[in-house]
Amino acid sequence: MQEPTPCDLLVTGDLILTLDPNSRTLTSGAIAVSGRTIVDIGPAETLRARWTPSKTIDGKGRIVMPGLVNVHNHTPLMITRGMIEDIGFAPMYTPGIPQGHWLTEDDAYALSSLGMYELLRAGCTTVVDFYRYPSACARAASELGLRAVIAGRVHDAEPGALATGKYDYSRAIGEASLKENAELIERWNGHDEGRIRCDWAPHAPDTCSDDLLREVKKLADAHGGNIHTHLSQLPLEVEAVKARTGLTPPQLLDKLGLLNDRLIAAHCIHMDRADIELCGKSHMTVAHAPIGNAKGGRIAPIMELKEAGARIALCTDTFSGDLIEAMRWAISMQRINRQGNVLDARTVLDWGTREGAEAIGMGDRVGSLEVGKRADMILLDNRSPSLAPLVDGYGVLVHSASGHDVDTAIVDGRVVLSGGRLTMADGDAIVAEAQKVASTLWGRAGRQTIG
Ligand SMILES: [Zn+2]
Structure with missing residues (x-):
């Protein structure tokens, strides 16, 4: 022997x-x-x-x-959790709440630590997370021990105007967000033998001008990895893109060379048949956020997108860390949408593990338990x-x-x-610090917190 x-x-x-x-x-x-x-x-x-x-x-x-693979999230947006669900939809488009541009880097780090803690507590060992102060997100993921793909929030629409439904594009804002992402890549890409990877993430086709989207494509082509974005998330986005370019959001991304198998686009809700076919043919990945979509009263046509050729992966998109809950919601919503038993447990479990890992180019490393x-x-x-x-x-x-x-x-x-406890950080201190940040920022938005 x-x-x-x-x-x-x-x-x-x-x-x-x-x-x-x-x-x-x-x-x-x-x-x-x-x-x-x-x-x-x-x-x-x-x-x-x-x-x-x-x-x-x-x-x-x-x-x-x-470990579960969560392909779209923005941990610093934890600041709006528990409130945004009843007063708005995407925080960037909602007035009267703490806005991303109010956060300091320390605030973002405190909130990101809270989000990363919750994700890990719920079994998400790999997360794609992108927002302002992405280096704070990378630091939080690194310290808590998660595997993460981090990116900045690249856009050139002025956030203050956007919250009131107006689109003002600013070259200075665009350049600052590009610089932030470039610095992130320089500092964090490949950290701890690849446990932290960095990508590019243009926020959405309406919050980025054509010029900025072209610039991001050039940078992402040189860098490799995925491009993460939001696509056909709101009627407002679809109307704004049509008014600006005469195209639907998927048509615009296609024209600019961004619609391909490297693209991971969250939501994909407001699409007509032609959009669905176009997305399917490109073999892009839909980051399906069933919980967030349902809270906004919307269902994404993911079965149609899948049948057309798109890959489906799952995400919690910030307001919950529980990808198992997202799996369950995905099933229920598609059964309602298609009036039939069109999706089962085994399929969504794959979306939350293997498919997610493959979508982010980590299929050879994570997503299943295999030797090697x-x-x-x-x-x-x-x-x-x-x-x-x-x-x-x-x-x-x-x-x-x-x-x-x-x-x-x-x-x-x-x-x-x-x-259930973190081994590399003090979870109780993380929760207390995030509460402190939330109390200050909600106070600035005109609301006293009880915590
Ligand atoms: Zn998102």
Whole structure:
């Protein structure tokens, strides 16, 4: 018999859902990790004989699965959570609330830390996050241990005018936002062996002029990676783009060379048949935000977009960190929209893991538990009443569980959440600091907070 080999970590679990291409599941399974990488997956008994780990996570009473991949988010916008849902839609278009341009870099860091904490607590180990002060977001993700793709919020429409429905384009604003993103890339791209990556993110086709969109395309082509944006999110956006260019938002992005398989566009709600066909043909990715869309009273035609050839991935878009909840909402909304059972648990689980990872160019690293991939995984408490009865594992997970059932998260082989608590930062201090920032900024918007 061969001598056992040393490894850094052995994770066992009552049930392992690998979400690999063969949908392999293991009862009483184990995963061996060396450094940042998964080196073995199999029956717990076999792996215990084969490996001598320096650390073991005993997953008794736990389900082990890949960490969730959330492809569109803006952590500093946590400032409006719990209020914007009843008084407006996209914060940038809503007066009477704290605006992004009021934040200082320290404010953005405090709010981003809160958002990153919530995401990790709910099992999102990879997140795409972009906003003003992107370096603050990168720092928060880096310190808490998440894998993240970070970008700035590139636009040249003047935000103060936008909140009142007017479009004033300013060269100075555009250049400042480009500079911010360039500095982000310089400082953070590739940090910690690629755990933090940086991309380009023009905010939306109406908040960016044609010239700015052309400039971003040039920069993103030279940089590589994805381009992240919002697309056909609001009737206001569609009307503004038509008035300015005579084109719909997807037609404009197509004309400027941005509509392709590198594009990840959130929302994609207000599209006609021709827009859907155009987006499908481009093989772009829709960052589907079912919770945010529903709160705005809208349903995105994602089944039509998928049938036309687009890739679908999932996001929480800031106001919740719970991607399992988003999976459930995606199913319900499409069943309402198509009046039938058009979407199931297994499909949306893929959208929130493998498809998301592939969309952001990380399909070879994360999104499933396979030998050779990075060790990004979460453990859910199998003894939770919301995770019983367990039949195929997928159904109860999507239709009944929530992010609160996650108790451990591992990124790059490092335990970053244990027993629901952060291991690399003080979660209580993060919540208190974010509350302090919120109280000040809501006070400036004319509203006293009770916290
Ligand atoms: Zn967004």
